Amino acid sequence: MTREVPSISQAEWEVMKVLWGKSPQTANAVISSMREQTEWSPKTIRTLLDRLTQKEVIDVNKEKKVYTFSPLYSEDECQRAEAQSLIKKIRGGTMKSALIQFIEDDSFSEKEIEELRSILDKKNK
Numbered sequence: 001m002t003r004e005v006p007s008i009s010q011a012e013w014e015v016m017k018v019l020w021g022k023s024p025q026t027a028n029a030v031i032s033s034m035r036e037q038t039e040w041s042p043k044t045i046r047t048l049l050d051r052l053t054q055k056e057v058i059d060v061n062k063e064k065k066v067y068t069f070s071p072l073y074s075e076d077e078c079q080r081a082e083a084q085s086l087i088k089k090i091r092g093g094t095m096k097s098a099l100i101q102f103i104e105d106d107s108f109s110e111k112e113i114e115e116l117r118s119i120l121d122k123k124n125k
Contacts, residue, residue, distance in 0.1 A: 020080075
């Protein structure tokens with residue numbers, strides 16, 4: 001059974017990337033990592049952690065004095081949910097036409113084309 005992943009904003013994605021890279025992490029550790037990548041204030045990052053907690057995308061361990069945060073969904077689950085959402089928005093949920101559009105509008109290396117062929121061949125069996 002597939003869990004329904006809550007929608008997350010682009011800014012929340014950035015926080016999730018830090019937690020997918022390593023977890024559990026304290027808020028201060030997340031802030032430290034984020035400050036290397038962005039100019040966001042600690043308050044903004046804490047707000048994003050709070051939002052992700054309220055959306056139940058991350059879990060907060062409150063057993064110790066310092067709370068730690070961990071993702072409740074894998075990066076793959078979130079990417080799949082985001083792709084489905086995007087397809088619904090741009091093509092009314094029709095996967096085939098969205099894929100055709102992506103393939104026609106993008107250029108692929110030989111290796112990428114072989115990967116796509118391999119995926120389609122496996123799907124056809």
